[in-house]
Amino acid sequence: METVNIIGAGLAGLSAAHTFAKNKIRSRLISLQPSERAQSVMAEGGINAALNTMGEGDSTFEHFEDTMRGGAFLADPKAAEVLTEHAPEIVTELFKMGTPFAMKGDSIIQRNFGGQKKKRTAFAKSSTGKVIMTALIDEVRKYEAEGYVERLDHHEALEPVLADDMCIGVYVRDTFAGEAVFCRGPVITACGGLNGLFEGMTTGSSANSGDFTAACFALGVNAANLEMIQYHPTTVVVPGKRMLVSEAARCEGGRLFIKRKGDPWFFMDELYPDMGNLAPRDVISKTMTEVVAADDTGDQVYLDLTELPRGTWNKKLSDMRDEIKEYLGIDPAKEPVPVTPGIHFFMGGILVDKDHRTSVKGLYAAGECACQYHGANRLGGNSMLAAVYGGKVAADSLIRDAVYYKEVSECQAVPEAPEIRCGFSRELSEILGQGMGIVRSGEGLERALKHIDELKDECNIREKRRLYLAEAMLLSALKREETRGAQVRSDFPAKDDARFKKTTVAVFRNGKTEIDFKEIGQI
Amino acid sequence: MKISVLRKKIGEKGRWQIFEYEPKEPGETVASALNNINRTNPGERIIWDCGCLQKKCGACAMVINDRPTLACAVKLADIKGGLRLEALRKFPIIEDLMVDRTVLRENLLNAREWLEEEAVMNEKKQELLYEASRCLQCGCCLEVCPQFMPGDKFFGTAAAVPMIRLINCSKGDEKKRLRKEYYRHVYSGCGKSLSCRNICPAGIDVDRLLVSR
Ligand SMILES: Cc1cc2nc3c(=O)[nH]c(=O)nc-3n(C[C@H](O)[C@H](O)[C@H](O)COP(=O)(O)OP(=O)(O)OC[C@H]3O[C@@H](n4cnc5c(N)ncnc54)[C@H](O)[C@@H]3O)c2cc1C
Ligand code: SF4
Ligand code: SF4
Ligand code: FES
Numbered sequence: 001m002e003t004v005n006i007i008g009a010g011l012a013g014l015s016a017a018h019t020f021a022k023n024k025i026r027s028r029l030i031s032l033q034p035s036e037r038a039q040s041v042m043a044e045g046g047i048n049a050a051l052n053t054m055g056e057g058d059s060t061f062e063h064f065e066d067t068m069r070g071g072a073f074l075a076d077p078k079a080a081e082v083l084t085e086h087a088p089e090i091v092t093e094l095f096k097m098g099t100p101f102a103m104k105g106d107s108i109i110q111r112n113f114g115g116q117k118k119k120r121t122a123f124a125k126s127s128t129g130k131v132i133m134t135a136l137i138d139e140v141r142k143y144e145a146e147g148y149v150e151r152l153d154h155h156e157a158l159e160p161v162l163a164d165d166m167c168i169g170v171y172v173r174d175t176f177a178g179e180a181v182f183c184r185g186p187v188i189t190a191c192g193g194l195n196g197l198f199e200g201m202t203t204g205s206s207a208n209s210g211d212f213t214a215a216c217f218a219l220g221v222n223a224a225n226l227e228m229i230q231y232h233p234t235t236v237v238v239p240g241k242r243m244l245v246s247e248a249a250r251c252e253g254g255r256l257f258i259k260r261k262g263d264p265w266f267f268m269d270e271l272y273p274d275m276g277n278l279a280p281r282d283v284i285s286k287t288m289t290e291v292v293a294a295d296d297t298g299d300q301v302y303l304d305l306t307e308l309p310r311g312t313w314n315k316k317l318s319d320m321r322d323e324i325k326e327y328l329g330i331d332p333a334k335e336p337v338p339v340t341p342g343i344h345f346f347m348g349g350i351l352v353d354k355d356h357r358t359s360v361k362g363l364y365a366a367g368e369c370a371c372q373y374h375g376a377n378r379l380g381g382n383s384m385l386a387a388v389y390g391g392k393v394a395a396d397s398l399i400r401d402a403v404y405y406k407e408v409s410e411c412q413a414v415p416e417a418p419e420i421r422c423g424f425s426r427e428l429s430e431i432l433g434q435g436m437g438i439v440r441s442g443e444g445l446e447r448a449l450k451h452i453d454e455l456k457d458e459c460n461i462r463e464k465r466r467l468y469l470a471e472a473m474l475l476s477a478l479k480r481e482e483t484r485g486a487q488v489r490s491d492f493p494a495k496d497d498a499r500f501k502k503t504t505v506a507v508f509r510n511g512k513t514e515i516d517f518k519e520i521g522q523i
Numbered sequence: 524m525k526i527s528v529l530r531k532k533i534g535e536k537g538r539w540q541i542f543e544y545e546p547k548e549p550g551e552t553v554a555s556a557l558n559n560i561n562r563t564n565p566g567e568r569i570i571w572d573c574g575c576l577q578k579k580c581g582a583c584a585m586v587i588n589d590r591p592t593l594a595c596a597v598k599l600a601d602i603k604g605g606l607r608l609e610a611l612r613k614f615p616i617i618e619d620l621m622v623d624r625t626v627l628r629e630n631l632l633n634a635r636e637w638l639e640e641e642a643v644m645n646e647k648k649q650e651l652l653y654e655a656s657r658c659l660q661c662g663c664c665l666e667v668c669p670q671f672m673p674g675d676k677f678f679g680t681a682a683a684v685p686m687i688r689l690i691n692c693s694k695g696d697e698k699k700r701l702r703k704e705y706y707r708h709v710y711s712g713c714g715k716s717l718s719c720r721n722i723c724p725a726g727i728d729v730d731r732l733l734v735s736r
Binding site for chain 2: 033034036037038039041042095096097098099100101102103104105106124125127130131134135138139141142144145151153154176205206207238239240241243322323326327328329421422423426
């Protein structure tokens with residue numbers, strides 16, 4: 001089989017490379033930065049699997065149900081089912097690679113996480129992503145030595161190369177030397193979320209520009225559910241970015257409050273007695289906007305962690321405490337932390353079927369760049385799981401599909417890759433931030449679309465593609481005339497299953513974006 | 524505040540460029556200052572590398588006022604006088620503040636740092652394995668190490684930390700093999716100068732880890 005190109009060396013890319021190598025198939029692991037720098041190392045709170053180690057009678061079916069409910073029934077149930085069924089196997093495999101999850105005796109212990117009633121999240125303090133990545137990097141190194149994985153760090157994938165409606169390779173530029181080359185072979189993209197569209201406004205890595213996804217989209221690869229952007233309820237503004245205060249804080253007992261007539265009002269406890277501060281993220285973020293807007297309340301929500309026992313701080317949250325102290329100058333064990341919702345995760349992305357095929361033959365997508373598993377709202381702890389599992393499934397189906405190539409004789413000149421201008425990026429981010437806030441309206445979205453139109457004139461090719469993707473995002477939110485999960489419309493406050501229990505599919509054709517609502521699971 | 528940056532290209536000695544910088548918000552770091560400077564001087568962008576902006580990815584390591592550290596870890600408010608920023612000197616320069624740290628990965632590959640067998644895990648080891656999983660591969664410890672030279676057989680602390688994870692979750696012959704690599708590439712070459720102590724921006728307590736090998 002041809003050498004496969006994998007774009008991105010985070011959890012999804014590593015998992016795909018690992019799967020190919022175990023099947024004795026060679027892959028090129030192409031990434032802007034080495035794995036140690038991928039956003040996956042930033043993941044904090046944990047990874048979900050119904051291992052049932054806490055004597056609560058947990059089951060993969062309950063994990064499936066929580067995932068579907070948490071995603072407001074927009075996820076593909078067939079995909080969510082296999083994901084949750086395989087979760088125990090995935091986490092066990094990571095454990096056997098030497099991932100130091102918290103343990104009691106020889107067994108993993110698990111913590112509560114938002115939107116799930118049972119303790120299902122394996123963790124290592126709040127640095128779970130880092131320790132999983134370390135183990136997986138070491139594991140993949142074994143296959144690098146055997147020649148099955150070739151690493152192209154400091155290489156940027158510019159765009160997929162499509163011929164006869166098929167992906168035959170990818171253009172890749174060495175960012176150190178500046179030269180670009182054509183890498184032939186099928187492609188799995190695992191290039192992460194769309195942080196670049198929201199510069200300085202996300203909790204994730206600034207290196208995930210979203211430009212490869214934008215290039216795919218502009219070249220005719222379909223995207224899905226782009227309007228579904230997760231606002232994490234507890235983030236703080238630090239210079240240049242948003243910083244996450246992990247959900248682990250609330251899982252260990254943290255509570256949100258706002259001042260009402262001078263006294264703290266623990267609104268989640270009161271308004272959602274069932275899940276309280278562990279309600280799904282979309283619910284909490286929306287509630288936070290509502291309580292801030294109320295007449296008799298203050299305008300700042302706080303996360304109160306002052307009641308947490310000292311043992312919890314030392315054993316489970318010491319790293320988080322240090323981080324908050326360092327960047328905010330507040331000791332969270334002593335003072336409540338002022339928090340606001342911030343952009344944290346992209347449920348939408350490249351449209352894939354349950355086997356991670358995109359709409360273009362020979363091109364697959366996995367991890368945060370793909371739209372799969374999370375529906376309208378992702379549960380904490382499900383995305384690392386989805387990245388590892390998705391990378392594996394994509395690799396497996398690529399092997400099964402046995403994509404063969406006609407001899408590719410010559411390849412077109414390698415395309416230009418101009419940089420994004422700083423001013424442009426800022427402007428676009430501002431427009432999107434306003435249009436795609438927690439609460440959206442038809443009017444606001446139309447206005448944002450108009451602004452985007454005005455930006456189009458003097459753009460270079462990279463900027464244009466970002467604009468197309470941004471436009472598709474706004475149009476998706478505009479056309480989905482309902483409120484569901486992360487899509488909250490002030491002008492359509494109700495859910496509309498009849499029209500919209502469907503996947504929003506964005507297609508770019510002849511310079512224009514079309515939005516279509518398809519049955520879930522279809523591509 | 525005065526920020527001097529050593530602008531440099533491959534094969535050049537480099538020249539210092541001085542920026543007069545006014546912090547825009549409280550809590551600004553060197554990383555946010557670099558981003559802001561680049562925003563206002565788009566024609567002369569300073570080349571540097573970053574990702575997480577919160578000390579988690581190791582991308583932004585550089586020498587700041589003669590000390591290797593992460594640009595996102597240094598707050599402007601803590602700096603008295605000016606700032607001098609230059610690239611890490613132990614690694615080949617790419618441009619300005621960006622270097623090629625590929626040798627870090629190559630060293631771990633040469634030392635065959637992986638497990639062939641299932642990891643041996645238990646509660647007692649968890650804390651140690653956690654600590655040894657945290658290395659950012661930023662290279663700051665190598666920058667100050669008098670013994671480390673890229674291409675040499677001594678690999679330094681950046682290799683020692685991941686090695687300790689593997690030694691501690693392996694057993695039998697595999698453990699022996701990993702210990703041997705450790706001896707060859709770290710222990711035997713370390714001059715115990717302790718220059719690398721208190722440098723690690725991730726705060727990894729190397730001494731504590733070393734006890735466990
Ligand atoms: C602060 C934070 C905390 C989180 N906590 C959790 C948690 O507790 N549990 C959980 O399940 N999830 C969590 N997440 C989400 C989770 O970390 C990510 O969704 C997941 O790691 C994504 O993995 P990935 O492999 O898809 O992409 P990433 O890890 O983002 O990797 C993307 C890769 O693509 C490369 N790349 C990008 N563009 C290009 C290009 N054009 N060419 C070449 N390479 C490119 C990058 O260099 C990188 O290697 C958290 C996220 C953040 C930001
Ligand atoms: S103790 Fe000295 S010689 Fe040994 S690794 Fe540290 S700096 Fe290098
Ligand atoms: S040990 Fe510390 S200083 Fe050295 S590479 Fe790792 S994180 Fe960086
Ligand atoms: S940008 Fe990641 S450590 Fe500084």
